[in-house]
Structure formats: C-alpha cells, structure tokens
Amino acid sequence: MTKSIKNICCIGAGYVGGPTMAVIAQKCPEIKVHVVDINAERVAAWNDPNVENIPIYEPGLSDIVAETRGKNLFFSTKVEEAIDEADMIFISVNTPTKTYGMGKGMAADLKFIELCARQIARVAKDDKIVVEKSTLPVRTAEALQDILHNTGNDVDFQILSNPEFLAEGTAIDDLLDPDRILIGGDIDTDKGQAAMKALVDVYAHWVPEAQILTTNVWSSELSKLTANAFLAQRISSINAMSEVCERTGANVDEVARAIGMDSRIGSKFLKSSVGFGGSCFQKDILNLVYIAKTLGLEEVADYWEQVIILNDHQKRRFAKNIVKTLYNTVSGKQIAMLGWAFKKDTNDTRESAAIYVSDHLLNEQADIIVYDPKVKTEQIYADLEYLGHHSSEEIRRRVKVVSSAKEACHNAHAIAVMTEWDEFKTLDWADIYEKMYKPAFVFDGRRILDQLKMEEIGFKINIIGN
Numbered sequence: 001m002t003k004s005i006k007n008i009c010c011i012g013a014g015y016v017g018g019p020t021m022a023v024i025a026q027k028c029p030e031i032k033v034h035v036v037d038i039n040a041e042r043v044a045a046w047n048d049p050n051v052e053n054i055p056i057y058e059p060g061l062s063d064i065v066a067e068t069r070g071k072n073l074f075f076s077t078k079v080e081e082a083i084d085e086a087d088m089i090f091i092s093v094n095t096p097t098k099t100y101g102m103g104k105g106m107a108a109d110l111k112f113i114e115l116c117a118r119q120i121a122r123v124a125k126d127d128k129i130v131v132e133k134s135t136l137p138v139r140t141a142e143a144l145q146d147i148l149h150n151t152g153n154d155v156d157f158q159i160l161s162n163p164e165f166l167a168e169g170t171a172i173d174d175l176l177d178p179d180r181i182l183i184g185g186d187i188d189t190d191k192g193q194a195a196m197k198a199l200v201d202v203y204a205h206w207v208p209e210a211q212i213l214t215t216n217v218w219s220s221e222l223s224k225l226t227a228n229a230f231l232a233q234r235i236s237s238i239n240a241m242s243e244v245c246e247r248t249g250a251n252v253d254e255v256a257r258a259i260g261m262d263s264r265i266g267s268k269f270l271k272s273s274v275g276f277g278g279s280c281f282q283k284d285i286l287n288l289v290y291i292a293k294t295l296g297l298e299e300v301a302d303y304w305e306q307v308i309i310l311n312d313h314q315k316r317r318f319a320k321n322i323v324k325t326l327y328n329t330v331s332g333k334q335i336a337m338l339g340w341a342f343k344k345d346t347n348d349t350r351e352s353a354a355i356y357v358s359d360h361l362l363n364e365q366a367d368i369i370v371y372d373p374k375v376k377t378e379q380i381y382a383d384l385e386y387l388g389h390h391s392s393e394e395i396r397r398r399v400k401v402v403s404s405a406k407e408a409c410h411n412a413h414a415i416a417v418m419t420e421w422d423e424f425k426t427l428d429w430a431d432i433y434e435k436m437y438k439p440a441f442v443f444d445g446r447r448i449l450d451q452l453k454m455e456e457i458g459f460k461i462n463i464i465g466n
C-alpha cells in the first residue's frame with residue numbers, strides 16, 4: 001500500500017537541497033519539509049529574517065522561501081530530530097572529487113553520504129524511504145542498503161535514486177517545469193514499488209505524470225552521470241571548433257547555428273566559451289572515467305577524459321592569449337576580470353574558469369581587478385588560495401575586488417569577460433575605453449560583446465571563436 005508522505009527531511013541545505021525543498025514545500029503545502037545541515041552558518045543564513053540574505057542566489061528563490069519558511073519549510077541543524085520525524089529522507093549532501101587516497105583526483109568522495117547513512121540507521125525507529133538526491137556513482141544504493149540494513153534498528157529502508165537535473169541560475173524554473181523527473185527504485189518488490197509511488201505522488205503535485213520516469217536504481221544513478229557527460233561533451237566539442245574557427249576565419253556562433261538547426265543535433269549547449277565550470281560537469285565526468293577504469297574499460301575512460309582535457313586546454317589558451325597579445329608580458333599590468341561566477345545568475349564560483357585564468361595571470365605577475373555582481377570578496381580570495389599556487393599575501397596584494405565594472409576597468413591594460421552577466425552587454429564602453437591604457441584590449445570569453453561596435457570605439461577585441 002502506498003504511504004502518503006507527510007514529513008520530509010532533507011540532509012544538506014546547499015545549491016540542490018535548498019531550492020529543491022523550497023519548491024516541494026511550495027507545491028505540497030500539506031507536507032512538512034525540514035532541511036538540515038551541519039553547517040550552522042549556512043543554516044543561520046537560510047533563517048535570516050531578511051530573505052534576501054539567504055546563502056544561495058537564484059532568481060525567484062527568495063520569493064518562494066519568503067512564502068513557505070516557517071509555514072511548512074524549516075531550516076535547522078537538528079539532523080537527528082528531522083530524521084526521526086520524517087517518512088522520507090532526501091540525501092543532498094556534497095559528493096566532491098576525492099582529494100586523497102585511492103581514486104584521488106577522480107573518484108567521488110562518498111564519506112558524507114556514508115555518514116548520512118549511518119546516522120539515519122542509528123536514529124530511525126520506524127520505516128523510512130531514503131532518497132539519493134546527490135549525484136552518485138552507479139551502484140551506490142547497494143552500499144547504502146548494506147549500511148542501513150546491517151546497522152539499523154530492524155526497520156525497513158527503501159532506497160530510491162532521484163537525481164536532480166536543475167542548472168544553477170535557472171534552478172527555480174527548472175524545478176517548477178522540469179523536462180523530466182527520474183525515480184529509480186526496487187521495481188521487483190511490492191515495497192520498492194510503493195516507495196516509488198510515494199515519491200511519484202510528491203512530484204505529481206505539479207509535474208505531469210507522463211514526465212515522471214521510473215527505472216531500476218542502477219539506470220537512474222547512471223543516467224545522471226550520462227546526462228552531465230553528454231552536456232559537457234557538447235561544450236567541449238564546440239570549444240574544440242572555436243579554436244579551428246580562430247585559425248580559419250570561420251565564426252563559431254555561425255557554425256553552432258548551422259549545425260544546431262539540424263534537429264538531430266539541436267541548438268542548445270552549443271555556446272562556445274572560455275570553458276565550462278560549475279560543481280558538476282568536471283566532477284561527474286572524472287567520476288565516470290574512474291568507474292570505467294575500475295571496470296577495465298580503458299577506451300571508454302579515455303573517450304570521456306578527453307572532454308576534460310579539452311576544457312582545461314580552453315581555459316589555458318584563453319589566458320595564454322592574453323599574455324601573448326599584451327606583447328608577451330602582463331607583469332605589473334592591470335587586468336580587469338568582469339565576472340567571477342561560473343555562469344550568470346548564480347553566486348556559485350566552483351570550478352569557474354575565472355579562477356584558473358586568474359591563477360595563470362598571477363604566475364605572470366599580473367595585477368587583477370575583479371568585479372562580479374553577486375560573488376563576495378572573501379570567496380574570490382578563498383578560490384585562489386585553495387589552488388595553493390600563490391601565498392595568501394601575494395593574492396591579496398595582486399588581486400583587488402571592486403564593486404562596479406567601471407571601477408575594475410579604470411586604468412586597466414586589458415579586460416577579460418569571464419561571466420556572461422547581462423549588465424556587461426550594456427556598459428558605457430566608450431567611457432570605459434577613455435579611462436584605459438592604450439591600446440585598450442578586450443578578451444571576450446563569453447561572446448557577449450559586439451565586435452564591430454567595440455572596434456569602432458577603438459578597442460582591440462579578441463573574441464573566443466572568432
């Protein structure tokens with residue numbers, strides 16, 4: 001018999017847990033949704049009386065939080081209490097690339113997942129449906145099952161895989177109107193089917209049932225890695241062509257448009273850029289490469305690894321081009337970085353190309369002035385310090401963070417457009433030009449500027465893929 005869900009717990013109040021649970025709370029007013037996290041600072045920010053101070057910037061998110069928080073959406077650090085009360089527990093904790101030991105630099109680090117499983121097993125006194133929301137290697141549910149059933153209090157745990165496909169910057173639209181919802185479960189048992197039905201019923205509050213796919217657990221887990229690998233592969237493919245375009249006089253947007261009109265190819269995810277960033281693509285492909293290697297599938301591993309190799313090459317060649325164009329030296333020159341987030345409409349900087357390009361420019365002793373409308377100054381320093389290539393003292397001496405694009409470009413030798421924030425398209429470029437060193441160079445890593453107009457003003461503009 002299907003259980004009707006009254007109480008949801010979500011472990012992990014991050015970029016996935018926060019927005020996903022806010023939307024579930026809004027669409028399912030009869031369900032109590034309790035989002036818990038061990039990071040007390042993050043939880044406090046989610047509970048900030050001024051809803052604009054919630055820790056994640058996503059268009060539309062603060063309105064939904066304002067509507068639901070304190071009614072049926074709650075944020076706290078009371079992990080055990082939330083587990084105990086819940087019928088259904090989502091695990092939305094981070095699964096970063098391992099930085100130590102076996103699989104270092106490739107495999108997903110599942111220690112946070114295991115900790116959650118052990119805590120659920122210890123606390124649960126009645127049957128629970130445990131939902132993998134985090135992106136996990138195929139067959140992780142098996143390990144979860146093992147831990148839950150061997151250490152639990154003799155209660156029944158049904159494990160479902162329900163990967164999240166939202167993209168940052170459009171998370172709320174993606175959650176409200178998803179292309180599909182994917183639910184993997186134990187389709188061979190009545191209990192498994194009932195658990196899947198319970199989760200289908202949650203989503204069916206707002207998603208048409210035809211768009212809710214149910215599969216076996218392994219297909220669901222693997223589909224998430226596959227989707228990210230395919231999406232990232234398209235970007236590396238068009239970025240590979242961007243370099244060919246630059247050498248031949250072809251224009252990469254024209255090529256993308258021409259191929260994208262072929263309905264078999266499709267037009268999305270063909271925007272050439274300085275390289276993809278974000279917390280998912282690189283991590284998930286490396287994880288896929290690791291899985292393929294452990295299965296002895298060397299050719300499969302090499303095939304997907306090339307997507308990352310090309311992406312690293314794209315970031316590196318963008319930085320090298322700046323140095324080469326500025327007469328082979330940027331030492332002591334001021335480079336304005338417009339944008340630090342890995343894409344527009346998010347404050348997330350994980351794996352942002354801006355970090356790697358800046359690191360390269362720091363190697364060349366450039367002075368860097370950063371402006372990003374949503375990223376905090378300390379985050380920018382933390383991102384550079386994390387790489388460990390330059391001392392904190394050097395980073396703080398050479399990198400300055402300012403509060404407008406105009407300020408960043410004042411007295412600059414060159415500007416690098418790193419994030420496609422809309423406001424960069426409509427800056428007073430003539431005024432910026434007046435206040436720069438000449439020749440005034442612009443490097444557009446996002447293809448958002450109009451080459452002819454910029455050249456008319458006097459800029460020497462370099463657009464990736466032109």
Ligand code: NAD
Binds near residue numbers: 112
């Ligand atoms: P995140 O780092 O923003 O959030 C994870 C949160 O989990 C952190 O706040 C952390 O403190 C908390 N946490 C870790 N261990 C915990 C524990 N034992 N108990 C309580 N809280 C704990 O990560 P995210 O971006 O939300 O990603 C979460 C998962 O979702 C990852 O597997 C990721 O691959 C996947 N995913 C992310 C996106 C995205 O756009 N960010 C999209 C789809 C899937």
Ligand code: UDX
Binds near residue numbers: 270276
């Ligand atoms: C991605 C997936 O799209 C999403 O389905 C999954 O759940 C999480 O990972 P996200 O990383 O948030 O989402 O953003 P996405 O829009 O995919 O962009 C990733 C990176 O690729 C960004 O740096 C973006 O600027 C870049 N990109 C994207 C391109 O360079 N060109 C494109 O055509 C599209």
